[in-house]
Amino acid sequence: MRRRLPGLAWLLIAAVALLAPVGCGRLATGPAPKQVIYWTGWSAEEFNTQQRLVDQFNREHPGIQVQMLSQFGNSGYQKVRIAFAGGATPDVMSTIWADELAGYAMRGVLEPLDGYLKRSGRNLERDFTPGVARMLRVRGKVYGLCATTNTSFIAYNKAIFREAGVDPYHPPATIAELDAAARACTVYDRRGSFVRYGFRPGGLALWAYVFGGQWVDPVTGRITADHPGNLAALRWLASYAKKYDLKKMQVFQSTFGSDQTANGPFFVGKVAMWSTGEWAEQFVRRYAPKLEWGWFPLPAPPGGRAGCSSAGGSVFVIPAACKDKEAAWKFLDWFTRAKPVARFCSGIGNVPPVVEAGADPAFQQSALFRFAVNLSRSRNTFGPPGTPIWPTYAREIGRVEGKVMLGGGDPAALLADLQRRMTREQLDAMQDLRG
Amino acid sequence: MKERSYHLLTSSPPLLHPYRRRASRNAQLTGLAFAAPWIVGFIVFFAYPVIASAYYSLCSFDAIRPPRFIGFENYRRMFTEDDLFWKSLWNTLYMVVAGLPVGLAASLGIALLLNRKVKGMTVYRTIYYLPSITPVVATSILWLWLLNPEMGLINIALGKMHLMQPGWLTDPAWAKAALILMGLWGAGGGMVIYLAALQDVPESLTEAAALDGAGKLQQFRHVTLPMLSPVILFNLIMGLIGSFQYFTQAYVMTSGGPQDSTMFYALHLFNRAFLDFRMGYASAMAWVLFLVTLVCALLVFKTSARWVYYAGEGR
Numbered sequence: 020m021r022r023r024l025p026g027l028a029w030l031l032i033a034a035v036a037l038l039a040p041v042g043c044g045r046l047a048t049g050p051a052p053k054q055v056i057y058w059t060g061w062s063a064e065e066f067n068t069q070q071r072l073v074d075q076f077n078r079e080h081p082g083i084q085v086q087m088l089s090q091f092g093n094s095g096y097q098k099v100r101i102a103f104a105g106g107a108t109p110d111v112m113s114t115i116w117a118d119e120l121a122g123y124a125m126r127g128v129l130e131p132l133d134g135y136l137k138r139s140g141r142n143l144e145r146d147f148t149p150g151v152a153r154m155l156r157v158r159g160k161v162y163g164l165c166a167t168t169n170t171s172f173i174a175y176n177k178a179i180f181r182e183a184g185v186d187p188y189h190p191p192a193t194i195a196e197l198d199a200a201a202r203a204c205t206v207y208d209r210r211g212s213f214v215r216y217g218f219r220p221g222g223l224a225l226w227a228y229v230f231g232g233q234w235v236d237p238v239t240g241r242i243t244a245d246h247p248g249n250l251a252a253l254r255w256l257a258s259y260a261k262k263y264d265l266k267k268m269q270v271f272q273s274t275f276g277s278d279q280t281a282n283g284p285f286f287v288g289k290v291a292m293w294s295t296g297e298w299a300e301q302f303v304r305r306y307a308p309k310l311e312w313g314w315f316p317l318p319a320p321p322g323g324r325a326g327c328s329s330a331g332g333s334v335f336v337i338p339a340a341c342k343d344k345e346a347a348w349k350f351l352d353w354f355t356r357a358k359p360v361a362r363f364c365s366g367i368g369n370v371p372p373v374v375e376a377g378a379d380p381a382f383q384q385s386a387l388f389r390f391a392v393n394l395s396r397s398r399n400t401f402g403p404p405g406t407p408i409w410p411t412y413a414r415e416i417g418r419v420e421g422k423v424m425l426g427g428g429d430p431a432a433l434l435a436d437l438q439r440r441m442t443r444e445q446l447d448a449m450q451d452l453r454g
Numbered sequence: 455m456k457e458r459s460y461h462l463l464t465s466s467p468p469l470l471h472p473y474r475r476r477a478s479r480n481a482q483l484t485g486l487a488f489a490a491p492w493i494v495g496f497i498v499f500f501a502y503p504v505i506a507s508a509y510y511s512l513c514s515f516d517a518i519r520p521p522r523f524i525g526f527e528n529y530r531r532m533f534t535e536d537d538l539f540w541k542s543l544w545n546t547l548y549m550v551v552a553g554l555p556v557g558l559a560a561s562l563g564i565a566l567l568l569n570r571k572v573k574g575m576t577v578y579r580t581i582y583y584l585p586s587i588t589p590v591v592a593t594s595i596l597w598l599w600l601l602n603p604e605m606g607l608i609n610i611a612l613g614k615m616h617l618m619q620p621g622w623l624t625d626p627a628w629a630k631a632a633l634i635l636m637g638l639w640g641a642g643g644g645m646v647i648y649l650a651a652l653q654d655v656p657e658s659l660t661e662a663a664a665l666d667g668a669g670k671l672q673q674f675r676h677v678t679l680p681m682l683s684p685v686i687l688f689n690l691i692m693g694l695i696g697s698f699q700y701f702t703q704a705y706v707m708t709s710g711g712p713q714d715s716t717m718f719y720a721l722h723l724f725n726r727a728f729l730d731f732r733m734g735y736a737s738a739m740a741w742v743l744f745l746v747t748l749v750c751a752l753l754v755f756k757t758s759a760r761w762v763y764y765a766g767e768g769r
Contacts, residue, residue, distance in 0.1 A: 444730075
């Protein structure tokens with residue numbers, strides 16, 4: 020018995036080795052359609068909306084079969100990184116944040132799409148909104164396309180404006196007016212605690228553009244964290260920390276739910292103005308259908324940029340390791356055309372990044388979406404700048420903002436320090452890229 | 455050559471009958487074949503990554519492109535330029551020095567209470583043990599609500615008692631304390647081990663002490679505690695290692711905020727590796743963490759000779 024066991028063990032190994040390919044192989048039955056594996060970052064209802072479009076594509080293209088797999092959540096995005104590292108990527112994926120596009124593109128793991136676009140008669144700058152088009156180009160080449168985008172603006176409660184003596188039909192158009200409205204709408208109780216507050220600004224990364232700043236020089240690619248416009252924006256944010264007890268404001272804000280729950284401070288009338296995006300509409304409809312509300316673009320200071328908004332979200336890419344790039348492109352090209360984009364965006368409540376899709380009745384019927392579509396076409400829409408270190412950079416910008424807003428740090432010194440550190444970080448990344 | 459490998463593979467005396475020799479060699483192979491899944495797993499998933507990470511720590515490596523050797527540059531940067539390295543190390547040491555003893559004391563305290571002969575004790579024991587088998591992520595989300603400064607049960611209770619209501623996770627000065635408080639909820643894990651050890655404390659010893667006139671406190675101090683000391687050492691070492699790797703709660707609840715007050719070493723390491731593409735730097739950080747943990751554990755072991763009592767050993 021004892022002598023027979025090794026033989027048995029070998030038999031087992033042989034059996035596994037023999038059976039393994041069976042699981043991986045496909046039964047050959049005539050010329051099968053080309054399989055395109057597509058990883059999506061959307062889940063739940065949004066996944067279903069997308070699945071309907073994928074089904075339509077598969078019906079219209081009998082030679083190609085797109086199989087969509089959800090890679091949702093943080094672990095999904097880590098999986099993407101591991102897939103790139105191991106060269107085991109799917110054929111198309113939208114599991115890349117705009118923030119990460121430059122990093123992946125410069126590491127050579129994405130297929131440049133310029134040739135495909137040209138052959139299909141498409142033009143990035145003509146087809147897509149300016150901010151999105153700028154964001155998709157990395158060092159002159161196109162590395163991805165978008166099917167959705169978002170906008171940033173301020174929503175306001177008209178009833179609170181009226182009560183506070185601010186004209187609800189002329190919302191703030193300048194920073195000075197915004198500050199005045201914020202002050203007028205803020206109410207304290209006798210102990211000095213907030214009963215309601217006007218506005219709590221946040222998001223230095225975007226406000227810097229409003230004040231004429233920039234994070235990366237678009238021509239040289241140099242880090243410009245200490246740009247005077249960035250400093251002006253940070254100083255303005257700091258002025259709120261001086262005027263209001265932001266810690267108290269934060270505690271007061273945490274009393275209510277997050278911005279996406281029925282108890283969100285805007286829905287229950289505890290804040291007059293709310294930094295938000297077009298997705299606010301579905302939440303207001305769901306949680307505060309009787310709320311009398313309006314919206315206005317981010318006000319700018321004199322010499323700043325009017326109508327600033329952010330671009331971003333998921334980017335569709337073809338990995339360089341994709342085997343059948345033509346089939347992958349067919350799907351990508353189809354999905355980012357006006358009609359599917361309009362259907363997808365209206366289905367999930369996003370703004371279409373494709374200019375032509377914005378004219379679709381689905382968006383023109385809603386006042387908010389008409390506004391958001393217009394805003395998304397602004398030249399002053401900014402997506403992540405084309406630096407491979409943007410995820411790190413964006414996080415560090417957030418830390419600087421936190422230090423100023425809650426810790427009373429010195430804006431100029433913090434930005435100078437950020438400039439030094441990020442220049443170093445970018446230099447390191449570039450050195451790695453050169454190999 | 456065959457003889458040599460035979461000697462290497464077996465510990466039984468050589469010069470056996472040829473048949474028995476073959477049999478025992480086959481037994482060796484069989485044993486290895488059965489252990490193979492573990493050996494292969496160990497080499498592929500543990501030994502190789504550990505060795506590779508030591509090499510990567512000397513490289514600039516983004517996990518996608520080939521590593522570029524840069525010597526000790528990662529270590530130099532870590533010590534001289536990365537403010538978050540020191541901040542996160544400090545935060546983590548805080549959890550070790552302040553959080554760990556509190557946790558150990560709580561486990562022991564609960565174990566002592568649950569070691570009494572009261573009716574329905576098994577029910578109480580189960581209740582106290584339950585939180586420690588709840589997934590950390592679920593616990594964390596629950597505690598986000600409990601710790602809410604205005605609506606959370608904890609501050610409502612403190613308010614009713616006219617006590618100070620801290621901002622907990624929204625206040626840099628209180629965020630770590632909030633996490634330590636939350637950690638106490640999982641004290642049941644250590645409690646079970648203490649309970650098992652408490653049952654092993656011979657009653658004859660406490661009785662003898664009582665006959666000699668020792669009070670409850672003295673019995674605890676001079677009989678129970680020394681008898682428990684090996685288990686305290688075990689919980690201390692395990693807790694030490696766990697505290698140095700403190701991650702999940704901060705990742706789920708605070709992402710390191712407010713103002714980096716909960717930016718723990720493992721979280722910073724994770725961010726560098728998986729957000730910033732700095733796998734080489736993160737590997738260097740991991741090795742520093744390993745060395746720090748090792749030194750602390752060795753220090754504990756070194757002092758343990760003075761305070762740990764093993765039955766059967768002379769003192």
